[in-house]
Amino acid sequence: MSMIRLTNTRTRQKEPFTPLDPQNVRLYVCGPTVYDRAHLGNGRPVVVFDVLFRLLRHVYGAEHVTYVRNFTDVDDKINAAAQARRDSGDPRPLEALIRERTDETIGWYHADMDALGALRPSHEPRATEWIGAMVAMIADLIAKGHAYEAEGHVLFDVRSYADYGALSGRSVDDMIAGARVEVAPYKRDPMDFVLWKPSSDELPGWDSPWGRGRPGWHIECSAMAYELLGESFDIHAGGIDLQFPHHENEIAQSCCAHPEGGFARVWMHNEMLLVEGRKMSKSLGNFFTVRDLLDQGYPGEVIRMVYLGTHYGKPMDWTAEKAEQAEAALRRWRGLVAGIEPAPSPAAAVLEALSDDLNTAGAIAALHALAGAGDAAGLKASAALLGLLEDDMGDWINSTSEISDRIDALLQARADARQARDFARADALRDGIAAAGVVIMDSPTGVTWRLGPGFDPAKLEGLA
Ligand SMILES: Nc1ncnc2c1ncn2[C@@H]1O[C@H](COP(=O)(O)OP(=O)(O)OP(=O)(O)O)[C@@H](O)[C@H]1O
Numbered sequence: 001m002s003m004i005r006l007t008n009t010r011t012r013q014k015e016p017f018t019p020l021d022p023q024n025v026r027l028y029v030c031g032p033t034v035y036d037r038a039h040l041g042n043g044r045p046v047v048v049f050d051v052l053f054r055l056l057r058h059v060y061g062a063e064h065v066t067y068v069r070n071f072t073d074v075d076d077k078i079n080a081a082a083q084a085r086r087d088s089g090d091p092r093p094l095e096a097l098i099r100e101r102t103d104e105t106i107g108w109y110h111a112d113m114d115a116l117g118a119l120r121p122s123h124e125p126r127a128t129e130w131i132g133a134m135v136a137m138i139a140d141l142i143a144k145g146h147a148y149e150a151e152g153h154v155l156f157d158v159r160s161y162a163d164y165g166a167l168s169g170r171s172v173d174d175m176i177a178g179a180r181v182e183v184a185p186y187k188r189d190p191m192d193f194v195l196w197k198p199s200s201d202e203l204p205g206w207d208s209p210w211g212r213g214r215p216g217w218h219i220e221c222s223a224m225a226y227e228l229l230g231e232s233f234d235i236h237a238g239g240i241d242l243q244f245p246h247h248e249n250e251i252a253q254s255c256c257a258h259p260e261g262g263f264a265r266v267w268m269h270n271e272m273l274l275v276e277g278r279k280m281s282k283s284l285g286n287f288f289t290v291r292d293l294l295d296q297g298y299p300g301e302v303i304r305m306v307y308l309g310t311h312y313g314k315p316m317d318w319t320a321e322k323a324e325q326a327e328a329a330l331r332r333w334r335g336l337v338a339g340i341e342p343a344p345s346p347a348a349a350v351l352e353a354l355s356d357d358l359n360t361a362g363a364i365a366a367l368h369a370l371a372g373a374g375d376a377a378g379l380k381a382s383a384a385l386l387g388l389l390e391d392d393m394g395d396w397i398n399s400t401s402e403i404s405d406r407i408d409a410l411l412q413a414r415a416d417a418r419q420a421r422d423f424a425r426a427d428a429l430r431d432g433i434a435a436a437g438v439v440i441m442d443s444p445t446g447v448t449w450r451l452g453p454g455f456d457p458a459k460l461e462g463l464a
């Protein structure tokens with residue numbers, strides 16, 4: 001059995017991975033705040049840790065891995081989105097608008113991440129369904145002297161936890177200097193963070209010993225991880241942007257509430273997807289959604305392969321060129337494996353690459369080598385570890401070839417019209433094809449074309 005080695009953010013080292021209980025290997029990944037469509041950056045941890053999930057299932061057995069990824073469905077940004085809806089004239093109560101918004105967003109998230117070939121986690125807890133567990137954990141933290149109530153808020157007392165900052169390797173004082181901390185009169189220390197805050201009558205709220213209110217974001221993950229995975233588990237993962245303060249705060253809460261546990265053994269962080277050198281993010285407004293790309297005609301499998309072409313620990317960007325290369329490789333591979341039964345096990349080179357800190361780029365290189373050697377059965381079995389060449393992900397090959405047949409036929413009709421000196425018809429066809437977003441390239445040797453970024457297959461209908 002190949003030994004998995006993972007880079008642990010906590011120790012900043014690549015370490016052999018030994019599960020606490022090989023019968024139940026446990027993974028927690030911070031999930032989305034559900035107020036809007038996932039952007040391409042948000043898809044990166046989903047695909048990266050989906051490969052980790054697949055690898056763990058392969059090594060320990062599918063029924064011996066538990067993967068939890070939460071939905072944060074109580075949050076100020078969600079409230080703001082619902083409030084904006086109401087301000088624009090929707091007469092329904094805020095509560096109904098919030099529920100509609102979170103349900104709808106979860107539906108989109110599932111559809112988009114399914115399209116990227118990500119397996120559904122074992123559990124996808126919604127924060128609002130675990131409020132009781134959060135209240136219990138907060139009460140326990142107060143009882144143990146790690147949290148205090150002030151003006152309807154409950155705050156975590158960071159000075160009560162000596163290891164605060166260990167994950168990022170920074171002291172509390174360094175963090176205060178570097179962070180934008182919210183100063184509030186009721187805080188004992190500017191770094192103290194909110195576990196519970198009061199809600200106005202209109203906002204979502206739950207009864208608690210500290211009055212009607214709602215949980216802070218960090219306690220959600222600590223409480224759900226404890227309920228579903230226990231006081232200690234194997235791997236906790238998420239984007240590097242969550243390392244501080246979110247993960248630092250999760251550790252403080254969980255380790256103080258359950259000092260006998262120790263919370264997550266291994267911390268893994270994916271680097272960011274960038275746009276012109278800056279993190280793709282909603283707040284910077286420099287994002288496009290996974291759905292935008294799918295709608296432009298990029299198959300989910302192609303997007304997935306672009307993500308996996310870069311190691312998760314390195315920043316990456318999205319380029320049309322990467323997508324073209326991924327599509328070309330997938331087309332070749334799919335041609336090769338069509339009708340072929342997968343080999344009984346994946347190739348050693350692919351398994352080794354993935355076991356070496358999820359070296360997905362190395363694994364893809366190994367897939368190219370298998371394809372080059374004509375080992376179709378080995379290619380199919382090995383690609384499955386990366387979630388590629390799966391049978392239910394291959395429809396795009398046919399649908400795209402239907403589209404290319406259609407474009408070829410239209411271009412032929414244009415050539416015929418020219419031949420017949422019917423230039424009006426020839427020009428109308430050319431304009432119609434171009435208006436659908438197809439880039440036509442006339443050259444002395446003939447006509448070639450490619451799909452432009454705004455390609456809309458529906459606009460090809462009715463041209464003839
Ligand atoms: N540009 C990015 N590249 C890679 N991962 C990202 C990027 N932006 C967010 N993530 C990850 O997406 C997951 C969902 O995060 P979350 O819902 O908090 O995002 P968000 O707050 O909507 O995003 P943003 O950072 O754009 O405001 C987290 O694991 C986060 O680390």
Ligand SMILES: [Zn+2]
Pocket residue numbers: 029030031221246250
């Ligand atoms: Zn979290």
